[in-house]
Amino acid sequence: MAKTLFNLITEKLVTPILIFLIFLALFVGLWPFSFSADNNVRWLENRNGIAISPMVKGWCPSYYGIIYTPDKINLLSNTKSKTPQLTIELWLKAKSTFTQDVGAILTLDDGRDPAAVLFAQWRNSLIIRIRNDAAEDGYDEIGLRDALAKNQQSFITLTSSPGRVKLYLNGEWQRSYPNLTLIDTTTAAIQLVAGTTLAGTSDWCGDLYGLAIYGDTLSARQVSEHVAYWQTGTFINLIEHNDPLLLYPFDEREGDTIHNILTDQGHWRIPENFQILRKTFLGSVNGEIKVFRSLFKDVIINIAGFVLLGFFMALYLSKSIKSKLFVILYVFIICSLLSLGIEYLQVWLAQRDSSLLDFVLNSGGGFIGALGILVVDKLGQRFLTAKAQRERKARKVFF
Numbered sequence: 001m002a003k004t005l006f007n008l009i010t011e012k013l014v015t016p017i018l019i020f021l022i023f024l025a026l027f028v029g030l031w032p033f034s035f036s037a038d039n040n041v042r043w044l045e046n047r048n049g050i051a052i053s054p055m056v057k058g059w060c061p062s063y064y065g066i067i068y069t070p071d072k073i074n075l076l077s078n079t080k081s082k083t084p085q086l087t088i089e090l091w092l093k094a095k096s097t098f099t100q101d102v103g104a105i106l107t108l109d110d111g112r113d114p115a116a117v118l119f120a121q122w123r124n125s126l127i128i129r130i131r132n133d134a135a136e137d138g139y140d141e142i143g144l145r146d147a148l149a150k151n152q153q154s155f156i157t158l159t160s161s162p163g164r165v166k167l168y169l170n171g172e173w174q175r176s177y178p179n180l181t182l183i184d185t186t187t188a189a190i191q192l193v194a195g196t197t198l199a200g201t202s203d204w205c206g207d208l209y210g211l212a213i214y215g216d217t218l219s220a221r222q223v224s225e226h227v228a229y230w231q232t233g234t235f236i237n238l239i240e241h242n243d244p245l246l247l248y249p250f251d252e253r254e255g256d257t258i259h260n261i262l263t264d265q266g267h268w269r270i271p272e273n274f275q276i277l278r279k280t281f282l283g284s285v286n287g288e289i290k291v292f293r294s295l296f297k298d299v300i301i302n303i304a305g306f307v308l309l310g311f312f313m314a315l316y317l318s319k320s321i322k323s324k325l326f327v328i329l330y331v332f333i334i335c336s337l338l339s340l341g342i343e344y345l346q347v348w349l350a351q352r353d354s355s356l357l358d359f360v361l362n363s364g365g366g367f368i369g370a371l372g373i374l375v376v377d378k379l380g381q382r383f384l385t386a387k388a389q390r391e392r393k394a395r396k397v398f399f
Helices: 005-012 014-030 220-232 236-242 292-317 324-346 356-398
Strands: 041-043 050-052 086-094 098-109 117-123 125-131 139-144 153-161 164-169 172-178 191-194 206-214 246-248
Touching (some): 014 292, 014 324, 086 098, 086 117, 125 153, 125 164, 139 172, 153 220, 172 220, 206 220, 220 236, 292 324, 292 356, 324 356
Antiparallel strands (some): 086 153, 086 206, 098 191, 117 125, 153 164, 164 172, 206 246
């Protein structure tokens, strides 16, 4: 009896293609196998500051870097006012333009999601996310276009008084945001992280020259004066005039510690290897810092890859399982388990993140691919029916 199209496909091609697709899924999901990646943070040679940027080593992929304070710092307990007031000064230079993803420059994290305050970059724009439990997304987003031009120094100052946040660039006032406060009385002790997020994603590339945090609201005149202090190297005036809570001039130029020069607490650590400080298994999409284009690309890639895998897995199982319903169910379970294993391993990989969205998309893609078995079976039946009709016609003509 002549073989159907279905039998021809399943007997000759399915097994090698299925093996290839499984290895491809593992390779793509776990690449670049960075269980111990270099932390690309280094001291600047000719001035105070550190560089957070990739270093290419042969054909190996390049990574960014992370610095963080191992100990948490209670900012509110040291503020001068009973109502939360805060000023953050950040002197930096962006060395890349982020068109697909968002680069996380500095995070003030108190263990809640989202973080209390996040300074980030998209294209050449500054983005600042401030947690607000009453907001729809859980945070308010403010920022400034063209504030982070590539290879140009930027001095960002953010002042917060009860009910108002002001944003300054290079000592000049830019915008005010009413009904907004940087941190409130519900904010616990914070951990500082720079260069990436605690989950090891949304990497930023650039230089950091100085950081200071004050427990009060600086005036416009003080903001302008501080820019001059930093740029002339007389940052000691900051201590005499405004008594900061934390002050980091990045003037060590060697070693693995960035000191808070005011006290023995709040020092930064420069780890030898890139570290993921918050290992999250199947994190929610709300915790990821992505632009729409990047998110759409991830959706397409994850679905398309597992559609092919689910289809050929269904063809393979159909050789021994007659019920198409059971074939589809088994494929869905196997693809879900495979995706679950990949997402678990990604928890331990630098530059990869374990995402609930990826797991759902992979499992759904496998299910969609398995449904293709119904199409193939239908085509096989039509092929067989058409061939049988041709044979009957041929017999009639012959007799």
